[in-house]
Amino acid sequence: xxxxxxxxxxxxxxxxxxxxxxxxxxxxxxxxxxxxxxxxxxxxxxxxxxxxxxxxxxxxxxxxxxxxxxxxxxxxxxxxxxxxxxxxxxxxxxxxxxxxxxxxxxxxxxxxxxxxxxxxxxxxxxxxxxxxxxxxxxxxxxxxxxxxxxxxxxxxxxxxxxxxxxxxxxxxxxxxxxxxxxxxxxxxxxxxxxxxxxxxxxxxxxxxxxxxxxxxxxxxxxxxxxxxxxxxxxxxxxxxxxxxxxxxxxxxxxxxxxxxxxxxxxxxxxxxxxxxxxxxxxxxxxxxxxxxxxxxxxxxxxxxxxxxxxxxxxxxxxxxxxxxxxxxxxxxxxxxxxxxxxxxxxxxxxxxxxxxxxxxxxxxxxxxxxxxxxxxxxxxxxxxxxxxxxxxxxxxxxxxxxxxxxxxxxxxxxxxxx
Amino acid sequence: xxxxxxxxxxxxxxxxxxxxxxxxxxxxxxxxxxxxxxxxxxxxxxxxxxxxxxxxxxxxxxxxxxxxxxxxxxxxxxxxxxxxxxxxxxxxxxxxxxxxxxxxxxxxxxxxxxxxxxxxxxxxxxxxxxxxxxxxxxxxxxxxxxxxxxxxxxxxxxxxxxxxxxxxx
Numbered sequence: 001x002x003x004x005x006x007x008x009x010x011x012x013x014x015x016x017x018x019x020x021x022x023x024x025x026x027x028x029x030x031x032x033x034x035x036x037x038x039x040x041x042x043x044x045x046x047x048x049x050x051x052x053x054x055x056x057x058x059x060x061x062x063x064x065x066x067x068x069x070x071x072x073x074x075x076x077x078x079x080x081x082x083x084x085x086x087x088x089x090x091x092x093x094x095x096x097x098x099x100x101x102x103x104x105x106x107x108x109x110x111x112x113x114x115x116x117x118x119x120x121x122x123x124x125x126x127x128x129x130x131x132x133x134x135x136x137x138x139x140x141x142x143x144x145x146x147x148x149x150x151x152x153x154x155x156x157x158x159x160x161x162x163x164x165x166x167x168x169x170x171x172x173x174x175x176x177x178x179x180x181x182x183x184x185x186x187x188x189x190x191x192x193x194x195x196x197x198x199x200x201x202x203x204x205x206x207x208x209x210x211x212x213x214x215x216x217x218x219x220x221x222x223x224x225x226x227x228x229x230x231x232x233x234x235x236x237x238x239x240x241x242x243x244x245x246x247x248x249x250x251x252x253x254x255x256x257x258x259x260x261x262x263x264x265x266x267x268x269x270x271x272x273x274x275x276x277x278x279x280x281x282x283x284x285x286x287x288x289x290x291x292x293x294x295x296x297x298x299x300x301x302x303x304x305x306x307x308x309x310x311x312x313x314x315x316x317x318x319x320x321x322x323x324x325x326x327x328x329x330x331x332x333x334x335x336x337x338x339x340x341x342x343x344x345x346x347x348x349x350x351x352x353x354x355x356x357x358x359x360x361x362x363x364x365x366x367x368x369x370x371x372x373x374x375x376x377x378x379x380x381x382x383x384x385x386x387x388x389x390x391x392x393x394x395x396x397x398x399x400x401x402x403x404x405x406x407x408x409x410x411x412x413x414x415x416x417x418x
Numbered sequence: 419x420x421x422x423x424x425x426x427x428x429x430x431x432x433x434x435x436x437x438x439x440x441x442x443x444x445x446x447x448x449x450x451x452x453x454x455x456x457x458x459x460x461x462x463x464x465x466x467x468x469x470x471x472x473x474x475x476x477x478x479x480x481x482x483x484x485x486x487x488x489x490x491x492x493x494x495x496x497x498x499x500x501x502x503x504x505x506x507x508x509x510x511x512x513x514x515x516x517x518x519x520x521x522x523x524x525x526x527x528x529x530x531x532x533x534x535x536x537x538x539x540x541x542x543x544x545x546x547x548x549x550x551x552x553x554x555x556x557x558x559x560x561x562x563x564x565x566x567x568x569x570x571x572x573x574x575x576x577x578x579x580x581x582x583x584x585x586x587x
Contacts, residue, residue: 238557245560252567266540269563273547276570283577284469287441288462290584 429569432476434576440468441580467491473573483562484569486550 226232246265250256253272259265425431444464448457471491477484544559545551548566551559 241557242560245557245564249560249564249567252564263538263540266538266544269567270540270543270547273544273563273567273570276567276574277547279574280469280570280577281466283574283581284466285462286581287465287577287584288458290581 429476430572430576433473433569433572436472436475437469437576438580440472441465444468469573469577473569477565477569481562481565482550482554482558483548483566490549 226236242262246262249269250259250265253268256265256268259268444461448461470487474484474487474491479485479488541556541559544563545554548559548563551562554562
């Protein structure tokens with residue numbers, strides 16, 4: 001939901017620079033705190049207090065520099081796909097008010113932060129939204145950009161201890177990636193991201209590392225209580241990749257849904273690969289022993305115009321779903337037919353296409369002709385179940401089949417791309 | 419229900435085309451009716467090689483396993499001893515290259531299982547199964563395995579269809 005925001009926002013370097021400048025200003029002043037929270041409140045009260053400079057990175061980061069709070073608010077209002085979030089806005093307002101009671105006074109920043117963190121014990125969505133505002137403000141102008149994520153600074157962020165900050169940070173990570181495409185370099189910024197945070201409501205989705213793929217960096221968010229040196233980070237990234245791939249393999253290999261654990265999955269995969277290889281060997285043995293008929297009758301190919309329509313149901317034999325698309329119409333590329341014959345249901349209205357087929361055969365390249373014959377045969381042979389085609393069919397099929405082989409064999413110039 | 423939507427350049431069609439051509443070539447070489455069991459076995463070997471080759475060619479060099487398969491097929495019996503030596507050295511080169519390019523993780527892996535398990539025993543088995551898998555870390559190995567499985571299923575499908583075609587007679 002919040003993720004909709006970054007996707008909808010353009011980014012600009014201008015914004016980045018402004019953000020950086022604002023950032024520096026921010027760091028210089030204790031004032032930041034107030035403006036920080038001003039942003040928060042600004043979302044609801046459209047107060048434009050001290051916020052201009054910081055609004056750039058605001059909720060609608062990348063809107064371009066100088067966004068007013070109002071415009072930000074507008075944007076945020078537009079981008080509220082999540083009804084839950086909408087409902088939560090008022091709560092955020094409460095937070096704001098809670099803060100407001102602290103006043104824009106010069107309470108110690110920590111206190112303010114704590115106030116915020118205490119009061120924002122709200123649903124994660126809200127918290128995320130709230131934090132988002134802050135988080136954006138934080139990030140704006142920060143040369144941190146990506147580096148801060150990667151650097152894993154242990155130092156606590158002075159300015160923000162907002163609950164559920166991690167979520168927003170995570171969201172922001174992806175945002176930032178899109179926005180600050182130019183910001184690199186180490187960040188000596190004090191404002192970093194909290195790795196360990198979140199007393200209170202850590203949401204469920206704060207469970208993963210966010211990996212934003214970029215040519216330069218891969219940003220990873222450390223979970224609470226996890227080591228943050230570069231080696232462990234790389235390890236974690238690697239592990240995530242591996243688990244991702246294992247999941248994909250789980251989809252590929254049938255019957256793997258119940259198996260959890262790497263070892264079991266690997267065993268299953270190994271078994272499956274072995275069985276597939278054995279199947280290939282078996283089928284090639286079968287092909288070696290089977291004897292295709294070799295009486296040739298080219299005329300049959302073009303003479304065979306009539307094909308009784310035949311509707312057969314071919315149960316899928318482990319075929320890809322795309323094979324389900326079968327139609328009686330012959331394709332220019334008859335290989336498709338062979339391919340499509342590998343499977344599923346075929347309603348055949350062959351008679352309609354015979355003329356087309358003949359036509360196509362005359363037009364098509366010689367290579368395709370032999371394949372075309374397979375079309376007819378595959379249409380009706382398909383998987384093993386279809387073994388007894390109707391008699392007239394069989395004759396014609398065989399004729400076509402032979403013709404195909406004739407053509408193939410006589411096409412001596414047919415070179416295998418080997 | 420539309421065959422027109424079938425992709426003529428899909429893996430399946432590419433493989434089917436190639437394999438069919440190879441098959442007809444093989445069939446043309448010898449009349450099948452006069453096959454003794456030994457000849458049948460020879461044909462079987464040739465057909466299997468043709469199948470693997472067709473599949474590897476359909477994938478070209480995009481995948482490590484296809485490259486390994488092609489390499490294997492090219493350097494098979496004629497220069498067997500020399501070929502295996504050359505292959506081992508090339509595998510080592512690949513390993514070192516991968517180690518230098520890749521992350522430090524790869525280095526750790528290639529030094530054996532002292533530090534890391536790297537998938538353990540099963541991964542080793544998988545490496546043996548998937549052509550060209552020896553020089554890969556687990557991450558890439560899983561990638562290659564996924565693609566390899568996909569291609570194998572395609573191969574099985576097409577071959578089964580063709581076998582059914584044949585067996586019609």
